[in-house]
Amino acid sequence: MTALTIRLGLLRSGLELRQFFRGRESVIFSFALPILLLVVFGSVFGGQDLAPGVTLTQYFVAGMIAAAQLTNGFQTLAIQIPIERDRGVLKRLAGAPMPAASYFIGKVVMVYLIGIAGCVVMLAIATAFFHVDLPTTGQKWWTFAWVSLLGIAACTLCGIAFSSIPRESKRAPAVVTPVALVLQFISGVFFVFTDLPGWMQQIGALFPLKWMAQGMRSVFLPGSYAANEPAGTWELGRVAVMLVAWVVIGLVLCLLTFRWTTKEDR
Template sequence: MTATTQSPARTDAGFGIPRTLRLGASRVAYETRIYFRQTDTLFFTFLFPVIMLTIFSVAFQGMGNVGTNPDGSGGISQAAAYLPGMIAAGILLSGVQNLGVDIANERSDGTLKRLGGTPLPVLSYFFGKMGQVFVTSVLQIGLLLLVASVVFGVALPTDGGSWMTFAWVYVLGIATSAVLGIAISRLPRSGKSATAVIIPPILILQFISGVYLQFSLLPDWLQNVAGIFPLKWMGQGMRAVFLPESFATVEPGGAWDLGSVAVALLIWLVAGLVVCRLTFRWIRKDS
């Protein structure tokens, strides 16, 4: 009798994780379809880094190569110099900005409240959001690399070590950005204020983290401020992948310092997970 009464409990537990993953996979497909139907999201998150790479590469190509020798030889093109920063910015936009604004809107228009009344597990909802971020950011980076290589003739890395570095910096960066996007979605008081609350800080971070301005040209105090936030470290990791080794000398400390990149992103990832765990609700307590 005891074994008979306990058996259904074990069966339900066994189906819990597969069901959560199955629903999460369905949410990934759903969230991705919705993402590509929103023209404003496509422009400000998906296409924005590609557009900015094109603008800066064309606007500054008359200034010649970056990092040339005293005799004018060597160096890399403007497009090659901007590529790592645009990839890092794209990761941040895909995670922090996209999810921050999206979830804030869903909380405001009642979507989260309706989902809270369904059997959908919270983890499946998170899997859907993070899966969408992963899929769209991979497509975005692929498009960035294609434009840089085909349109502007940027030579991409050919050694496996560089691409391994790219892989772990990307995975840590996109996971951190997605978690922080979920966490920051609590800041706007309404869906209407979400873009005004979230986009300006993200834009400022891009200017002080080596995306639009060469990081080594910023004053030391501003470099220290940028070093608090993850975008600076994602940019540094991507520069280690796509820029020549000689460019490491202008980094803080005179090296790529990939160990610090990993530590900084892991700290932000853990901090974001803690904030999500403490603050995320299907609906606001004050709603």
């Protein structure tokens, strides 16, 4: 990858950000909705204790940060790219002098920047209004960083790959949104993971969001709560392995499935 490709990709990311925040639907459902859910759940369950020294809000914040990363990476791109494909944007870009890699760099940078902005807003609200404690050690912040880095990468690549499934852009939200919601329900975002049925836990463990949420819990919850996890520990090594595996799987799926044009244009 040349320096020109990277520079064009970074320039492209600026355009992607402007397009994202100009779209009412993307701002509401990808950026604002996780923040709104945090406010709602925090207001309803803010005073309830899940375990000694652990409030339900503290647990929920960890899951909602992971869910926001899934939404920004997977859901945004799996809906946005089919729209660009139907409008002929991808077809024009495929025939333009700009390297194809620059297009994907623009998307990835956009997702990361939106993810950072959303996370900052969520943490600010959680600490200011719901008394959520931020990590106090460098090790926990490092865990937060690498879980976010790998998790967003996995969700972004899966979103790009999944964008080839909707046959028409107008059907994309109806196809993508239920998938994202089901993953959140079976991955310990809205409920305590160990309270879910065993078969649901096993299915959730196949996908990256469960491991992203578990990694985030290790950051925001005290070490003593790890005993309540399915394995009795945070399993951070396994979290890393699973997220790296999904990055590889997502990349392979992108290479195999991504289409620049609709079937009618072929």
